[in-house]
Amino acid sequence: MAEYHCFQALGLRIVLHVDRCLFYEVNNLTFDLLCTLQNRSMEDAVLSLLRRYHKQDIDHAVDNLWREDFLSETPWPQPQPETVKRPLSTLELCVTHGCNLACRYCYGAHGHSECESCVLYGAQAGPMARETAMRGVNFLYANSGRLKTINVVFFGGEPFLNFELMKEVTAYCREKERQNGKSFDLSVVTNGTLFGEEQVRFVNENRIGVQISIDGPPDIHDANRPYRDGSGSYSTVASALALLRKSGRRHVPARTSVASGNADTMRTFLHLLEMGFTSVHIEPCLAQSGNAAMTSADIDHLIAQEEEIAGHFVKHIRAGPYLNYHGLVRHVRGTRVVHQRRFHYCGAGRGLICLSNEGDFYPCHRFLGMKEYRIGSLDAGIDDSKREPFRMLHVDARPVCRDCWARYFCGGGCWSHAAGANGTLETPDEEVSCRLIRRQIELAMAINASLRVSDRAIVQGIYESETLPYLKE
Ligand code: SF4
Ligand code: SF4
Structure with missing residues (x-):
């Protein structure tokens, strides 16, 4: 069989x-x-x-x-895993390690509730120097091979704390674009609290994608994402979204963290839809988030809510309004593509790298300051031996993944969840992360089976138009 x-x-x-x-x-x-x-x-x-x-x-x-080959005289041929060395396509530029919020689950604090200027990132606190940022852009450019478009993501901390550097990097990228022909896709992940008219003008004039972190209705958001004095940040974030939408921007994705005890995702989903967000990327808080990390019971609750969201999606897909619920839509898209296997979950450490304010490279922002996962620096370049596991530990090479039915749709899960839960990249976070991913993939197949062929084209459109480049695999 x-x-x-x-x-x-x-x-x-x-x-x-x-x-x-x-x-x-x-x-x-x-x-x-x-x-x-x-x-x-x-x-x-x-x-x-x-x-x-x-x-x-x-x-x-x-x-x-x-x-249909469920029964066969000969075994199915072994797939050829994708292990080729990729050019760099995306640089997460941590323009500051500082933040004006004190989120309950901040991984920068590595599970401690007191996140003083994010010094606990393990990397030094404070802004990135201009020279570091420009060298980072040059490094991406020089190592991007023949790619026609490359991505720079302004990350933090809260990137708008270093707005001046964002402006300089943007001007630098656009100038490079004019001189050399390779284009830059720029985006920013922001907490939305320092986002006024000037910032809106800036992102619009410079075609910068904006993803806003928001955790749902005020009660959930304010409990998770307070200012340092304990007051809630919801109303400021809502005003930022309103400004962006008023400026004519059609697509504004949300990034939502789900913490232990308040995994009310259906309510969050409907709230974000009503607010005018067009896409939501949900991240369950896992290891590294201290007492906000989700437990197995939280995941049961979350899965039940994802089923409701899947039902809502099927019901409303023709009439809209719709929300690209990324956790499902990415798999709806992935499971539609016949015979295409995913050997990796994301581009971390392969096409994607993150630059710290100290000039060190990490596989992605979630590894920032974790010295054991540092993969190089601006001075020394990238150490291929440190980067190799992210390429070679594909799903058929990882002990748990190679026996998992979901492997070619999943790709192996988030590296940082694995590292946080088990202290190694090799073993995924089965109890929490895998259970959610597997059910999302099942729901995605069921959504596809429920949709008419023309509806599926709508889903593809939602995915393509509303997913920031660096969130695509
Ligand atoms: S669901 Fe878990 S075990 Fe299965 S492929 Fe994904 S990460 Fe690996
Ligand atoms: S999925 Fe995990 S490892 Fe991959 S880029 Fe995102 S946070 Fe990093």
């Missing part, structure tokens, strides 16, 4: 052929047959099904399994 996975979601019975990366909505008989075959021989399975189904229907279902 081929490797397959049977499940039910959104009232449908679905079976995934793992190696073909192809799923089928099946009738009760085929579903029962495949479920029974998971632990019985064909002879036993047919015998047990004869109590409920006609022999000729069972024979027909078995014929279909042969035709």
Whole structure:
């Protein structure tokens, strides 16, 4: 038998052929047959099904399994993992390690509630120097091979604390673009609290993508993301969004962290939709977030809410308004592409790197200041031996992932979740992260199975138009 996975979601019975990366909505008989075959021989399975189904229907279902390669004389060929060395495509530029908020789960504080100027990042606090930033851009440029477009993401801390540097880097990138022809896609991830008319003008005039961190309605957001004096930041963030929308910007993605005890994602989803966000990237707080880290029980609750969101998505996809709920939409897109396997979850350490204010490179912002994951520096360049695991530990090479039915759609999960939970890149955070990812992938297949062909084109459009480049895989 081929490797397959049977499940039910959104009232449908679905079976995934793992190696073909192809799923089928099946009738009760085929579903029962495949479920029974998971632990019985064909002879036993047919015998047990004869109590409920006609022999000729069972024979027909078995014929279909042969035709679709669930049954085969020869083993499915081993896939060729993608391990080629990629050029750099994205630089996360931490223009400051400082922040004006004191978020409950800040990984910069490594689980401590007192995040004094984010000094606990493990990297030095404070702004990035101009020279460091420009050298970072040059490094990205020089190592981007033949790519026609490269991405710079202004990260922090809160990047707008160093607005002057953002302006200088932007001007530098645009000048480089004019001289050399390679284009820069610029974006910023901001907490939205330092975002007035001037900032709106700046991002619009310079075509800079803006992702705003917001955790939901005021009660949830303010509990998670207070200022340092303990007061809530919701109303300031809501004003920033209003300014952006008023300026004519159509797409504003939200970045939402879900902390232990307040995983009210359905309410958050509807609230963000009503506010005018067009996309939401949900991040469960995992290890490194101290007492905000989600537990297994939180994940059960979160999964139940994702099912509701999936149902809402199917119901409203034709009429809109819609919200690109990234956790599902990325998999809706991924599971539509037949025979295409993902060997990695994200580009961290491969096409994507992060530059600290000290001039050190890390695989992505989540590793900032974790010296054991430092992969190089502006002075020494990138140490390929440190970067290699991010390329070579693809899903077929990782002990837990290679036995997981979801591997070619998942790609192996977030490296930082693995490192935070298990202290190693090799082993994913099964209890929390994997359970959520697997159900998201099942729901995504069920969404696809529920949609008409024309609806699926709408989904593709949502994904393409509203996902910041660095969030795409
Ligand atoms: S769900 Fe978990 S075990 Fe499965 S491929 Fe993803 S990270 Fe690996
Ligand atoms: S998924 Fe995880 S490892 Fe990858 S870029 Fe995002 S935070 Fe970093």
